Amino acid sequence: MEGVIHGFVEAQGVTGAILVLVAGGVLLTVCVEKLISYLTRAALELKISLFALAIVFTGFEFDDTVLALVLSAGDLEGAALGTALGTGLAIIGVTLALAAIIKPFPVDIPPDYVALFALAPLLLLPFVLVGTLTFVHGLALVGAFVLTFGYLIAREYQRDTPVFRNTELGEEIQADGGITVPEALSEISEDQIVGGRSDPGWIWLSLAVFALIGIVFASMLLEAGSEVVVDGFGLEETVFGATVLTVLLTFEDVMLTIEPVRRGVPEIGVGNVIGSVLFSVTGNVGVIMLLSDLEISRSVLTFHLPTVIVVTALAAYFLSEGELKRWHGFLLGGLYVVYWLIAIVVFGGVPISG
Template identity: 30%
Template sequence: MVTPLTVIQFVGGLAAVIYFAEKLVDGTVGTARGFGLSAFLVSVVFVGFDPENLFVGTSGTYEGVAGIALGAIVGAAMVAIALAFGITALLAPMEFEEAPTRILVVQVLAVLLFGGVALDGRLSRLDGGVLLLGYVVAVGYLLWLGERGVDVLPGEEPESEPDGDPQRRWKAVGLFAVSLVAIVAGSELLVASSETIIETLGVTDTFFGLIVLAALVSIEELARELPAALRGRPEITFGNVVGSVMAFFLFNAGVIALVDPVPVPSQVLGFYLPIAIVTVLLVSGFMLRKRVRRRAGGVLVLLYLVFAVGGYAIASGFVPR
């Protein structure tokens, strides 16, 4: 039943996501300038990291529900790199001055490493250790590249002089942290209240799971990606994409497998994972051209729809597993 509290939660959650999405861009840029860092790298390491899905995935594997664990890896990654990034490109086409191949290769290798260790149909604890090591190496490599000036840069180079004022520097860090937490909290309120509203309206679980919940989850990812692109900072947007690929396929998957080995069903290896790999390759291809146009955004959104509808068809028995 929808109560006044449910409506307040929905409106409050939506307001928090919208307001702090803008502040997150300011916090990211301010933190990068204050410490002389790359806004792209700050976005990769901190904005792309998603502790919520890590918690959901570890809980799923601990309870022996492999589908939840794998959904927190592959499904969540597809929301970030296909649905949210695609919608962002549709609304705010992106131009880049620099998109080094050495950086793009990192996300491709991340998803290929995950696919490689999952080929035997199981993510073992050893596999988890390998994935976590891969995450450390990937982050270290990106930082090493950053120190040598290899970076993703927007089409119109923004002012990037380091801000040496300690007070403004730490104020930016505080704004960054508060904004990130507020977006997560606002998204949780939005999803929880929406579930209640949808149940009251009598919408089916299937429709809710495949369409509504995916859209609601994408709100948080859009809040991390779209405002930056709209404000001419697409490197922050793409940083979230690279960070999500690394976090989901390496860090989260590694921790989840360490908690308890995860069986990987044939439909994941034969359908879900190949689409995820194709998506990462396509995003890298778009970035090599230093532009992500509306047409590219449409292709990414279409891929996500194929992922969702095809998954439903397999789960429902319309397509042989």
């Protein structure tokens, strides 16, 4: 599907690609807004964890998995690994940083969740030290991904508080189980259709699936349009071109983090960040080795992976403090910019996420 979309957009020229970018941005914004509304209603109606739903719906980077498989099949395993590491860095250095800068927000995450988040990149270290990764290593990383996500979801179902206690939504949940309507649940047109039906929670969950499909399709439009625009203006070999491309390719995660924070349900945004990083450094890397062996370059061991480890650990420390502040965002974003500059000047390139 991505190939078909890219071919269509390319045939429209630069002007058509710009229009596709606009359409993709509008569609993505609408679908993200709908996903937030649907997930929040589903969590409250089904009395399950909104954080767990956020991890499942936004943490799995399906498009990155497909891209990793395609690159691996085309003997571009190094590029696939770079994409996985680049995604992990961009989720923290762009999406989480922007969310904190735009609107600082409270965080209520159990210590074991924060520890898993901080230690996840370290799982790659023994594999990278091996030098050449094989099918067996891929199975081990995919297994680590399944165990990690399974643990998080199981723990969420055991918690007494299904949402962050100190968020706007959490404060609206009364001690007797009653719920007033917070700002995050401001009325939408679908309420008139779904509200009176039996088992509305499952209907909201089904609508969330359709919203997620719309987000993936909108991301494909953004990716195809951005590539054509960057190529058309001759920016593909410049720092600016790479920066523009990366911003566009991570726009989906930016929206899935910033919008929930803005609407008072940061558990969706934090679930997206934690889930995406965990998936990128375990399942996504593991998928690469399922098709072919991967020889680790020296720059991964000496620079790219250490950067992921340090930035993730720093973000985990900020999350553990109970509130993500504006200066946290500036620091994380600044480290990401420094990483780019060093990578381009010293190593001649940066892993591009998307």
